[in-house]
Structures are given as structure tokens and as C-alpha cells.
Amino acid sequence: MSDAGRPILEVRELSVRAGGRLILDRLSLAVRAGEVHAIMGPNGSGKSTLTGVLAGRPGLEVVGGSASYLGRDLLAMAPEERAREGLFLAFQYPVEIPGVNNIYLLKASLNALRRHRGLPELDAFEFLGLVREKLAAMQMDESLLNRGVNEGFSGGEKKRNEILQMSLLEPVLALLDETDSGLDIDALKVVAAGVNALRGPERAMVVVTHYQRLLDHVVPDRVHVLAEGRIVKSGGRELALELEARGYDWLRTGTAAA
């Protein structure tokens, strides 16, 4: 496809403060269409802040640098605008919203995106057909549709629900924030299959994870190691295996020395 290789995300020297602390420190990252990037790092290295600031999470203060998405200033866009332009964040901790039906939210977001893309809204029949197909792929029970958003879902159901939303919304750039955490191996495989089904030359993904095991199933093109708010090392898939074997400590001392 002609889209392959076009720049999707360019983060330059981005610094972010939260709660009075500098969390991201002049971080740079470039992601092109067709690529899957993995961001690994120890707890507290800034992984969730990175996905959060890219999706527009409130409470994060950008103190330097820039981020462009499809050539636009990402940081100037409202969260909903980013979503409508095809950016999707799979939350590490999806929130429960009792009183708003899961299916209502799925339909509202899909139609918001379709309107934005100049496509007609789906009618109830078309929509339900599409959702059922995605549900089956995620091995989710249809009863979850008529529950409040994530209300009373198990940890695994919440993560599957994130990937269900993602597969329905077909984002240009998917940010997966620790989607593997809290999943047993069977659930991990289902989630990974959902992610892989969406891989394509027109799309890009940034997969944030603490452990290497998700990367056995979602094989990345690039792996970056985040420590103390900066990318301290980048490499191919083999870097993830090395981290698995050696842990993060050798890199941390490396930063301190640099």
C-alpha cells in the first residue's frame, strides 16, 4: 500500500512534568506506517506518561519539545480530536462507567469517527453485525455489550474490551499501554491475535510493556528502552530478549554514566 513508510508520529525532545516531577526528559521517537514499536522499561520510567501525553490525558504538563501526528501538532489537539484522527489508546486501567452501556459507547465512538471521515453512520443492524463479529474474535460474551462500560468486568475482560474497541475503530496509530498486564496466557494469545489482526502497512503501533512475553506474540520492528524519562537504547527484536535475560539494571547504570 502506498501509505507504508509515511511518518505517523514524530516526538522530538519531549519533556513532561506531572505532580511536580519531570517524568519525560527530552524524549524522541519516530514511528512510520507499517511499524510496530515496543517501549520497554522498568516501573516508573515514564511509559504510561508517554502514552498518556500522546492521547491527551489531563494533568500532564508539556514543558518542552513537540509531537507531531500525521504532520499536525498533536499536543494542540483535544483528546477527542486525536481519537477522531485515528489515534487510539488502549488503557492500562480501563475505567468503569456504570450507567453508560458498553454498546452505546462503541456506537457513539464508531459513529463519531465515521462522521469525521465523511462516512455514513452505521444503522443499528449493520452495527450489531460488525460488533458481533469482533466480539467473537475476542472470545467475549455478548452479554458484556449491555453492561455498563467495563462495569464489573474482570481484569482480562477489560483488556479484551480495549482491543475490541480498537478493532472496531481501526486506528491509524494504536498506543497499547501494558495491555498484557494481568492477563493469563490464553487471554494474552487472544489479545495478541486481536492486535496482530490490525497490523498493516497503513497503521502503526506503539506497544508499551514491562515484560517481554507479549512481544513473543506481537513481534515488534523496533524496541526502545525507556529509563528515567528518556530512551536510552533502541534496537531490533533481539533487544527485548536481551532485556529479558539481563533485566534493566545494566541500562540504568549506563544512563547515569552517560
Place this chain on the structure above:
Amino acid sequence: MSAAAPLERIAAAHAEVAPRLAGGAAWVRRRARALERLLAAGLPDRRDENWKYLDHARLASYPFESMALAATAVQIPALPPLPLAGRRLTLINGRFEPALCDAPEPGVDLTDLAALLARAPESALALLREPDEDPDDRFALLADAFAGSGALIRVQTGTAPALPLCLTHVAAGENPAAHHARLVIELGAGAQLLLVERFVGAGAAAVLGNLAAEIRLGPKASLTHLRLHEHSAAAAQIETWTVRQEAGSRYEQHLLATGGALLRSNLRLALEGEAAECRLFGLFAADAGRQVDLSTRVDHLGAATRTEQEYRGVAADRGRGSFNGRIVVHASARGADAMQASRNLLLSPLAAIDARPQLEIDTEEVRCRHGATVGSLDEHQLFYLRARGVPEAAARALLTWAFCAGLIGRLPLPALRAAAAERFAGALPDRALLGGLH
């Protein structure tokens, strides 16, 4: 507006109006006694614990001196349709309006209080409770001083009407006025009733409605009471409800307040008989400077009595809300179970809601829980919805709706839920964005 204090205006109105009310000498004495007690005790004010949040100055601006009299012909306004099919009972400015009442079902008696006062004043004396010394009963005292109109609803022992009874209170007329009404609802042993009560206004006049009502439930009787407050924008409503429940009876109330400038509701409920049960749900929207002030007291007297109470409030703009909820578990109420929750949502920095849940327990072996929260919309939920492409205003409306939906979902019939959802969404900001939700 008169500059005179409300009590002086009340006394002046009484001198003019009382002689023209039905009921003979017995009622002349009764009303005079009520007025005398009211003048001595005064209207409740800020110093009364349960009345500290009410906007007393605003209440005093209403025309206590202008009675909407029975003699005054009032144009009967077109009423909004009922939320569901039922037998109608209509009070216009507190007066029983036969033209807007249906013949009741067998086993149900509907009586015009004015007619009863004229026909059997002595039996009416026993039927209408005399208010007590509690400051929460002062407006009932005011209603007693002007007792002359209202209705009696009786459901005979063992009767369960097939259709709901739809009671509509209409505030009509072009001029500012006050009207006082009495309501008595009695269910015999084992009787059942679904009562859908609504308050509507037909005009822009500053009308003060003062309702004193009592409910008596016989053994194993069951009353489900839906209350829709949809007054017109300038109207104020004060109401005083007392409920007495015998053994095994069940009272369920759903209060949905979306209209009017000011609503003060007192509900005092006595669970007298063993295993009597009440479920009280209330939902209000206070926006554009509206005030909703709710006060409830439940006395657990019988053994194994139960209360489940949940009130929710939403305040926007300069809206004010308050909830005073008191549950008293007396020594006689062994094995009682009481749950009380008040959850409140503030949508603007100028809105305010005060919640005071109070629990008093004088016995052991009871299960009681209570809690109150006042907060704004959850930022995490808001971000989650926006991250899914829902615009901020729509996300806020959706979360506000979700807050209310929890109580609307408790309504007993799908038709009522749909109607209430329609009405309640209509009182929320950005209502157009809620389309397709239910």
C-alpha cells in the same frame, strides 16, 4: 410583593378567607387554633436545624396573602399527557376538579375534601391529622389554618386496582397566589396501589403551593408512589408528608424533581408495625438558580423494619440542593435494617449541594449503613470517553445522565422509566446529545 412579614400577611389572609371556607363551627375553631399556634411558633427559619439551607428570603417573597379562592373561576389549562394509562384525579390550585377526574375502579374511593367538610365536618376533623410542634410541621399547620380543599383516596381492604391512579396537581391562574391543600391516602389491609403523582404549572405567575399530606398503610398494604415535580419556572412548592405503616406494609417512593423555582419537601415516615418496609428514592436537578431542599425522617419502631433510601442530586449553574436525611432506630426496633445513601453531583463552581445523613440507633442487633458524597464529574471517566472520540460536552452530558440513570433504572415499570428518562434528560444540560440512549 408586600413588605410585611409572611406571618402578618398570613393572618390578614386568614381573616379574609377563613370565614368563607366550609366546615361549620368545628372547623372555624380548628383553623383558628392552627393559626394561633402558627403565629406563636412562627415559620421555621435558619435557626431550625432542618431548615438551615432553605432560601428563606426567597420563600418570603411569595404571596402568602393572596389566596387562590374556590370562588375564583380558573381557566383549566391543557395538561401534558400522563406518563401511562390510569384513572385520573386532578386538583387545581388544591381544589378537587370533577371535570378532570375519572370514575375510580371498584374498591377505590375518591372524595372531594371540600364536599366532605360541608357534609360531615366532624368526621373530617378526625380524618385530618392535627400538626404537632415539630418545626417540620409548621407548613402543615399553615395548611391546617386554611384547610378547605384537597382529596381523600381510599383503597379498600384486599383491593388491588388494575390501573394506576394518576394524581395531577395543577397550579393555574395569571396572578401570584398561594394555595393550601390536604391529601389523605389510606390503604386497607393487603390493599395495593400504584400512585403516579405529578405537579404541573400553567403560567408564569409566582405561585406558592403548600401541601400537607398523610398516608396510612394497613397491614400488608403496598403503595408505590411516583412523584414528578414539574412545576413551572416561577413556582414554589412546600410539602409535608407523614406516612404511617402497619405490620408487613410496604411503601416505595420515587421522587423526580425537575421543575419549579423552589421545592421544600418534608417526609416523615413511621415504620410502626413489625416488618414494615420503606424504599425511598429521590432524584433532583437544580439548575438556573433553582433550589431543591429535601428533608426526610424515618422512625423505626417495629421489629425487623427496613429502610432503603437513596437520593441523588445534580446541581448546575447557580442551583442549590440539600438533603437532610435522618433515620432513627428506636429501642423497640430489634432486627431493623436501614440503608441510606446520598450522592450528589456539582456541574458548576457556583452550584452547591449540602448533604446531611444522620443515623440514630437506640438498640442492638440492627444493620445500618449510611453515606453521602458530593463531587464533580470523574476526570478519568471523562478522559476515557474523550479518548474514544466523544466530544467533551457530550461526554459530560453522558456522565451526568449515567449518574441519574442509576435511580431512573429503579422505577417499577418500563413505561415509567422511559417517561422519567425523557423528563429527566430534559432537565439536564446538553440534552440533545443524549438522544438514542434509552
